[in-house]
Amino acid sequence: MSAWFSAWILKLLGWKVLGIERISSLPQYVVIVAPHTSNWDFPLGILVRTAFHLQKIRFLGKASLFRFPFGWIFRALGGFPVQRDKSHNLVESYVKVFQTNSDFAIVIAPEGTRKKVDHFKTGFYYIAKGADIPIVLCKFDYHERVVDFMEVFVPGTDESADLAYIESRFRGARGKNSEYNF
Template sequence: MKRFAKFILHTILGWNIESGFPKHPKKYVVIAAPHTSWIDFPIAILTRMSLGTMVHFIAKNSLFKWPFGYFFRALGGTPVDRSKNNNLVDSIIDIFNNKEEFRLGLSPEGTRKKVENWKTGFYYIAKGANVPIVMATLDFENKKVKISEAYYITGNKEADFKHFKAFYKNIKGKNPELS
């Protein structure tokens, strides 16, 4: 499957991966931005498969209804009910604490629409689970996947967010007007 994913991503679609996911530590939060199109998902899945690194994801529960539910779960997805305040951050921290190896990919924007401010759940998940954050982006302008080293948050949220934003500076998503 790894070879097949590489063939599709590199040969057919023309994408290159600048760097892979860190091998250590075995647990971290991956934030991927900008998230501007549904196309981001299949490219991210192909990237993950071609690198041989499982990165789980959460998505709105409507995506997990028949006939697609089995497919999204098989890809490592978990449905969430975004209409309820169900303490999702604490639930995800528990998952990290109960696994030897776990990587969770999230979009800090929380949507494909243009947003002024990122959601902060990923930050509090990393803080509560005591895991680093890895930044990833799909640079559509250059057809490159870029992945950072693991970054351990400092506890200074403002400084940490400046660090995150610097990684994504000048990156254009599929729909740059939504970046």
């Protein structure tokens, strides 16, 4: 799919993308996108990634998505399969990927599910801290039809304060299925 076609689809559907200039010169980062309430978040993300030439941004998906017959499609779209059990050290694996790739980014839904949660999972934070890279805060607001790259956040020394601040930035954003909003 071409950039112009993706941009045209976004415009046709009434979506605006804000703050893209915040990430254009960053070599490495973790993007967190919330609220993640629908499978429709995936095609929206792919449209934005393609329209704005953000191919270096890869996404994490549950391993079952990468099995036959559709696994090759998810890999071609930039996916990395994730084993979601406790025996795999995902954080350490991604820190190593960042250490060996100077121009790399991943997108993560910090809720870890499309269902309602009270707090984000923290893997994204530990990946960013371990790789010494920023976290890009991006919200998908279906009510306003806005994808907003709100802020480039550099984790500090107070994990609790950092996570509370990050979560606060997503309060009020309305996902596709509003009953699951963060």
